[in-house]
Amino acid sequence: MAANWTFGRLLGVGYSLAVAVLLVVAVVGYSNTTNLIEDSALVSHTHQVRRELASLMAELIDAETGERGYIITGDDAYLEPYTAGRNALRATQQALARLVADDPDQQRRVESLSPLIDARLQAFERALQARRTGGIPAAVASVSTNHGKELMDRIRAIIAEADRKESDLLAQRASAAVESSAWTERTILWGGVIGVVLVALVGFYTVGALTRRVGGAVGSVQSSSAELQSAANQQAASAKEQAGAMNEIATTIRELIATSRQIAQSAQRVAHVAEETEANARDGGGTVDNATASIESIRLQVDRIVNHMLDLGRKSQQIGAVLDIVAELAEQTNILAINASIEAAGAGDAGNRFSVVADEIRKLSDRVSGSTKEIRALIDDVRAAVNTTVMATESGSKAVDAGTRQFGDVASSFNRILSMVATATEAAKEIELSTKQQATAVEQVNIAISNVSQASQETEASSNQILQTSSELASLSRELARIIRPEARK
Amino acid sequence: MNDAEIVQRAATLRVAFDRSFAEPPPAIERGTERFLAITIAGTAYAVAQAEVAALFVDRPIAELASAATTFLGVAMLDGEPVPVHGLAALLGHGTGDAPPRWMLRVARSVLGLAFDRLDGQLRVPRNAIAALQPGAADPLIGGSIALNGITRSIVRLDAAVAQLAAGIREE
Numbered sequence: 001m002a003a004n005w006t007f008g009r010l011l012g013v014g015y016s017l018a019v020a021v022l023l024v025v026a027v028v029g030y031s032n033t034t035n036l037i038e039d040s041a042l043v044s045h046t047h048q049v050r051r052e053l054a055s056l057m058a059e060l061i062d063a064e065t066g067e068r069g070y071i072i073t074g075d076d077a078y079l080e081p082y083t084a085g086r087n088a089l090r091a092t093q094q095a096l097a098r099l100v101a102d103d104p105d106q107q108r109r110v111e112s113l114s115p116l117i118d119a120r121l122q123a124f125e126r127a128l129q130a131r132r133t134g135g136i137p138a139a140v141a142s143v144s145t146n147h148g149k150e151l152m153d154r155i156r157a158i159i160a161e162a163d164r165k166e167s168d169l170l171a172q173r174a175s176a177a178v179e180s181s182a183w184t185e186r187t188i189l190w191g192g193v194i195g196v197v198l199v200a201l202v203g204f205y206t207v208g209a210l211t212r213r214v215g216g217a218v219g220s221v222q223s224s225s226a227e228l229q230s231a232a233n234q235q236a237a238s239a240k241e242q243a244g245a246m247n248e249i250a251t252t253i254r255e256l257i258a259t260s261r262q263i264a265q266s267a268q269r270v271a272h273v274a275e276e277t278e279a280n281a282r283d284g285g286g287t288v289d290n291a292t293a294s295i296e297s298i299r300l301q302v303d304r305i306v307n308h309m310l311d312l313g314r315k316s317q318q319i320g321a322v323l324d325i326v327a328e329l330a331e332q333t334n335i336l337a338i339n340a341s342i343e344a345a346g347a348g349d350a351g352n353r354f355s356v357v358a359d360e361i362r363k364l365s366d367r368v369s370g371s372t373k374e375i376r377a378l379i380d381d382v383r384a385a386v387n388t389t390v391m392a393t394e395s396g397s398k399a400v401d402a403g404t405r406q407f408g409d410v411a412s413s414f415n416r417i418l419s420m421v422a423t424a425t426e427a428a429k430e431i432e433l434s435t436k437q438q439a440t441a442v443e444q445v446n447i448a449i450s451n452v453s454q455a456s457q458e459t460e461a462s463s464n465q466i467l468q469t470s471s472e473l474a475s476l477s478r479e480l481a482r483i484i485r486p487e488a489r490k
Numbered sequence: 491m492n493d494a495e496i497v498q499r500a501a502t503l504r505v506a507f508d509r510s511f512a513e514p515p516p517a518i519e520r521g522t523e524r525f526l527a528i529t530i531a532g533t534a535y536a537v538a539q540a541e542v543a544a545l546f547v548d549r550p551i552a553e554l555a556s557a558a559t560t561f562l563g564v565a566m567l568d569g570e571p572v573p574v575h576g577l578a579a580l581l582g583h584g585t586g587d588a589p590p591r592w593m594l595r596v597a598r599s600v601l602g603l604a605f606d607r608l609d610g611q612l613r614v615p616r617n618a619i620a621a622l623q624p625g626a627a628d629p630l631i632g633g634s635i636a637l638n639g640i641t642r643s644i645v646r647l648d649a650a651v652a653q654l655a656a657g658i659r660e661e
Binding site: 331332335337338339341342345346359360362363364366367371374 | 496499503506507510524526539540542543544545546547597610611613
């Protein structure tokens, strides 16, 4: 059950038991001491009563001694003890009456002494008076009555009885004081022993429990401090790495800011160039329209040229046909001339002149044939040139058509370029604006990163502080463990 | 030929044509032989004009069945049907893909010989004619003519007629 008690409850219960025992011992000791003090006071009272009784008797004796010395010598100097005793008797009687006020028997005895003492003092006065007046004989006669002696005997008897009574009381109070002292000693001794035993038990149990619990707690603290130390190490390393990374990020962001500014400037230049490009593209579009009109005119001219060339080709073909006829005629003429020459040769000398004519005709036909060949070659050249020209012009026409289409494409491309350049201009302006906003945002990020970097450095410092604190905590826990468990000292 | 050359050529032709009528008739040349320059299967040949009766071109040939490989058919020459043989086959060039366009009628014989092309009429000095040595390989070649850098073998039409006649007799 006590295993589940808290330290406060355990210490409270243990020390409550010890305090209770000590309280009992203290109360008993106090009571006994009080009784002892009272007994001692009563003993002292008894002794004081006895001293007052003895003083009363001694003062009476001093007065009697002074009386007898004066009677014998008649010298007043012998009256000094008498006077001192007579004067002290009243104070002693009063003190004695106060001291025995709590004891009726002793009070009665002290009251019975007063008339006797008064009577004795009167007897002294009478003897002294007799001495002064009658001299020694008168004084002797006064003393010889034995009245004084009887008074003194009765006074002595009463004082002796009172003293015995005080002596008996003294014996009783001494016995009570001894008994009270013995009880006090036993009480203190056994109470102390019991208290010590209880305190020892409570202390042993408490120390054991505290050792176990505090030891466990110290172990936990050691483990936790080790983990905290490791975590602090890791956190310090991480914070250091984070601080380094933050510095690198800050450097990168500064470069990014510079790059963003350059991009903004480039975007501004791009926007300017795009505007100029848009103007040039618009001019180019107009130029393309003019060129398209010119190309259309060229295409019409080329069509005319093609038609003329085709007509020329046809005419050349007709010329060729006519030339074929001419060539055939020349060939037939040549054959006729040859045959005429053959016939002339067959006619002998009569045919010589005819042979000459036939030769001339043959030569003429040869020239015509050669000329027709040359003309045919020329016509072929013309036709080839016409064909080449037609093909070239057709190719040119096709090229012009293609050029027209391409110029149309170029015009539409220029229109698209205009649109795209406008879009690019807007995009460049947006890029410029966005880049400026981005630069501003990046500057804010840079500030935040600087703050984070500073926080990382502070975290690193805090981690180092935690590491130092955890190290101190580990050292303290080891020290505490050594204090709690000396066997654990290693 | 450029424009200037054409103009120059036309002027030359005009001058030659006009001169041909303005000049006196040339004298009759002596010491020369007349030949017809022909081409057979790409080879230049010459035929003595004295052995030719007439020259024809683009005359239709009616093909007839014959055992002779040189026989091409029958053509109407000077109003009478004449058997026509190919000179290319006679000279050992074989028969070409296309029928010969030109044709000559052999003098003093009813025979037509077809050939590919007429190159012209030649008047050859006799010193330019080289006779073959006896015992030559081809009996149809009777000599050669070297003129204007071209050497032409002279085809003996009489030998061709004799060869064809001998062939006909053998059949």
